[in-house]
Amino acid sequence: MFKVISKFRLPLLISTCLCLFSPFVFSQNKILFVVSNQDYYGTSKIKTGNHFGEIIVPYDVFSKSGFTVDFVSPKGGAVPIGYINASDSIHKKFLYNNFLMNKLKTTMKPTEVVAENYSAIFYGGGGAAMYGVAENVIIQNLARQIFLKNGVVSAICHGTAGLAYLKDEAGTSLYKAKKITGFSDKFEDKQAEYYKTFPFSIDQAIKKNEGNFVHSDKIGEGFYVVDGRFVTGQDPSAASKMASEIITLIEKNKLVIQQESIRNLDKVFSEWDNAKAKPGVAAGLLKEGQIVYIKGFGSADINNEIPINTDTKFQIGAMAKQFTAFAILLLEEQGKLSLSDDARKYIPQLPDFGTKINIKHLLSQSSGLQDFLALKEIAGWQEKDVFTQKDALDLIFRQKELDYEPGTKFSQTSSGLILLAEVVKQVTGQTLAEFSQEFIFQPLGMTNTLFCDDNEMIIPNVAISYQVSKNGFKNNLINHSIFGTTNLYTSAADLSRWYLNFDKPKVGSKKLIEKLTSPVTLNDGKTTFNPTSGRLLYGQQYVHAKRGVPKIWTYGLEGGYASNIFIFPNQNVTSFVLGNNNRYNGSLAMNMAIEVLGNVFPQPASIDFSKLKRIKMTPQQLGVYNGFYWDNERMSGRRVFVKNDTLRYQVLGTATESLLVPITDKKFQMVVDGDDVIMVEFRKEGDYFKMIYTSGESDQYAYEYYNPKTYSTTDLNEFSGTYYCRALGASYTLAQNEKGLFTSNKNQSIINFTPIHSDLFLSSARNLGGIRFVRDKQQKITGFYINSDKVKNLLFEKI
Known part of the structure; x- marks a missing residue:
């Protein structure tokens, strides 16, 4: 045995990492060292400690190779150190290394360790290793998790005692039939008092757990064994070679895991394996600030057999809102505007409602303005009609009264984002498209990204918008020229560059990114907006838990284009899919994310x-x-x-x-x-x-x-007639059919009305919501108000 020469009582230095293990990006370059808190051999008065050489030699190899080493002990905190050779240059080097000594003074408790952060676990030796480690079930679980996630398990000398009880979740030895070595009984002084305190023989403990314990007949010759992903050494002389073998295994495993994970990710898109000539998608996956998967599937242009690639442009619909929000926050950061500014300072055409609507109200969907998209539908615009920015602004400017005092309520409205595009124009003298190109897209190298403010613009390398029909595929044209809320074209490669900017900002500061991803609030600075989509952020995305894990998400559906984004901030994983396949692509993006997130979800995929x-x-x-x-x-x-x-x-x-x-x-x-x-x-x-x-x-x-109101056919007659909205210049004619009250015109399909209360009906069209009829003093109907979650008190007068 080695004599304990010295012991150090070296305040908790725990590095917190938000990223968790994924099977694609093989954890981090981090090694977890296991050490013991034991001061004495068993209950004796014979001092012991952790072997200094068996710590610092591999530590030196790992550090020089770019690995971070963390320490864990059963109780955490300071651990005893022994077996120091002050004449050895490496011992001397680290004996006065404050960084390492502080780590040994502040080891983590097992409950503080996230196994997914580590590529390998290394059990250090010394007499102390025989006590408190092997039986610690949390440390056992850490080793099991690291191994089952393709990590390396290693131990040196008496550290092999820590492997004594290692089993998988089914109770089978993790190293069944594998060669394991350690400090054999052959070299112990079995008559010595220290040996009599040992809880077990390392040789026999490994054999009892179905391992194949092997050893060399000599010590000091660097004997070690590699069997699969187990690396074990007989004594301190093996430490340096063991560390090199561990690094080799880690690098090899990275390649194997990446190749396997790429195949698994490819399987998410298997529907395109044998059907290339159909609309498809481009997908991107980021983790730890790196692009780890980016690929195209299917056709950008079926007729001309042009495949989708990572530079193919797609329209991303409402996902464009985040860029408008970013532009406003960038102007705020540049000192060119304040979120407290009155919107009429930049948009004098906006009616004076007698109360201030500021920039923050427009960003937080709390302005009291009605949603222009709902007004568009109510006014009778068709989906394929040419609809311009001027048309959108005109609908907003026609509003006579606010639905509520700005900043006191929320409502799901896109009107604020259209107005913010105008704010950018007035502040900078550039359109949102021009400003974004100069100050966002070009600096980030997003050469395939642009706001389109002209529906007739010819965009190169763009995926055609398709509609799936029973007779095959049709072109699904987009005829609107609005921007601020939609009409942003981008590629998978460019969108990856955009989200990489969130991790290491080149455009905008870290503070700006933090604000973009923080919840909007009302005037009180506390109340947040939490519809069923999740909590609204300044970036016009939502925070909503996925199986107990927070995620930021949004989507865009425009014509045949369908885009989705899921961001798991605590795991630093971003997954998105852009498509021209005329369907919601959320399951593709989520399945990609799940592939790399692994087992981080505390809740099941579906509720039992x-x-x-x-x-x-x-x-x-x-x-x-x-x-x-x-x-x-x-x-x-x-x-x-x-x-x-x-x-x-x-x-x-x-x-x-x-x-x-x-x-x-x-x-x-x-x-x-x-x-x-x-x-x-x-x-x-x-x-x-x-x-x-x-x-x-x-x-x-x-x-x-x-209690639902019922009306006879005769009673419903008084609701029949034509109603006109001065604000929209639109009219509806109400009549009766076999289902009751309804309306239709050349621009819209039949809308049915279901009676709720007296003079109150629910419409079958979402944006019409409910209509409440109003009467004069003689109780004759004079009109009705449309109310919904996007429009309040829109008056139609009876002609």
């Missing part, structure tokens, strides 16, 4: 409702919630009813019904596919119940109980 804690309720008990419920703020209705002894939930105007599982006698969870937790709670108010709906961490949606 059979295991949900529930209570039993009779049909009679459930029946007290039967009825209709109305949200007057958003003009939406719900029906709740008992069917087959279960409670059901239905959105008015649809045939789909969802099962409600009783968690308590008043709280129910909706049965849905996936991981979304949707809760419905009933609260007694007077003689009736109020229904509260939440999806995940969304704001509460309150529905009041109501």
Whole structure:
């Protein structure tokens, strides 16, 4: 045995890393060293410690190769060091190395270690290694996780004792039939007091766990064994060679894992394997500030057989909003505007509503302005009509009154982003397209990115917008020339450059990026906007948990273009898909992300409702919630009813019904596919119940109980007639059919109206929401107001 010469009691220095292991990018260049807190051999008074040479020799090799070494011990904190040879140059070098000594003074506790951060685990030796390490189940689990994620497990000399109980989750030895070495009993002084305190023999412990323990007949000759991803050494003389072997295995594993992961990622897009001549997608995946996957699938142009590549341009629809928001925050950072500025300072055409709308209100969807896209539909514009920026502004400027005091409420509206494009123009003298090119796209090398403000512009290397029909594929033309909310064309390569800027900003500061990814608030600086999509950020994206892990996301659907982005900030993973395949591509982008995220999700991919804690309720008990419920703020209705002894939930105007599982006698969870937790709670108010709906961490949606109004055919006659909106210059003619009240014209399909209360009807068109009829003193109908979650009190007068 080696004599303990010295012991150091060297304050917790833990490096926090937000990134977790992914099977694609093989963890980090980090090694986890396991050391012991044991001061004495067992319960004796014989001092022991961790072998200094078996720590600093491999530490030196790893450090010179660019690896970071962290230390963990069963109790954390300072550990005893022994077996120091002060005449050895390497010993002397590190004995006075404050950085290393501080690490040994501040080792991590096992509960503080994230296994996914490490490429290998290394058990150091010394007499102390025989105590407290092998039996520590958390350290065992760390080793198991590192190994099962293709990491290396290594141990030297008495450190091999730490492997004594290593098993997989099924209880099978991790190293069954593999060669393992360590300090053999052959070299121990079995009569010495120190040996009598050992909890077990290393040789026998490895054999008992089905390992093949081997050793050399001599010590000091650098004997070590590599078997698979286990690297073990007999004594200190093997330390340097072991470290080199570990590095070789790590680098080899990186290549193997990357190749396997590329194949797995390719499988996400397997539908294009044997069908190249169809619309497709371009995909990008970033981790740790690096592009780890970028590829194109399918055709950009079917007729001319042009394949999609990473430079192919796609329109990204509403995903363009983040660039408008970024431009505004960049101008703020440059001192050219303030978010507290009155919008009319830059847009004098905006009506004076008697109260200030500032830039922040436009960014945070709290301006009180009606949504121009909803107004466009209500006014009768067709999807294929040519629609310009001037047309959009005209609809906004026609508004006579705000829906609410700016900064006191939120509403899902795109009007603010259109106006912000005008703000950029007034502040800089450049259009948003010109400003973005000069100050964002060009500096970032985004040569295939542009805002298109002319629907007739010929854009080179662009994927054609397709529509899938029963007869094949059709061109799906986009005829609008609006920007600020849409009409941004970009490629997978360029979008990767954009998101790399979030990690290491070249354009804009880190502070700007932090603001872009922070939640918007009302005037109080506290209240956030949390629709079912998630919490709205300044960058016009949403934070919403995926199986318990926070993600930032948004999507764009425009013509045949469909784009999705998912960002997992805690894991530093960004996954996106751009397509011309006329469908929502979220599952492709999410499946890519899941492939590299691995097992980071604390919740399952779908809720197992059979295991949900529930209570039993009779049909009679459930029946007290039967009825209709109305949200007057958003003009939406719900029906709740008992069917087959279960409670059901239905959105008015649809045939789909969802099962409600009783968690308590008043709280129910909706049965849905996936991981979304949707809760419905009933609260007694007077003689009736109020229904509260939440999806995940969304704001509460309150529905009041109501008794549906019924009208006879004769009663409905008084609602018939033509109604005109001065603000929009649009009219609707209401009449009756077999279903009741309806309206239609040459620009729109039939819209049906369902009676809710007296003079209040729910429309089958989302943007028309609900219509409330108004009467004069003689109770004659004089018009109606349209109300929805995007438009309030839009008056149509009866002609």
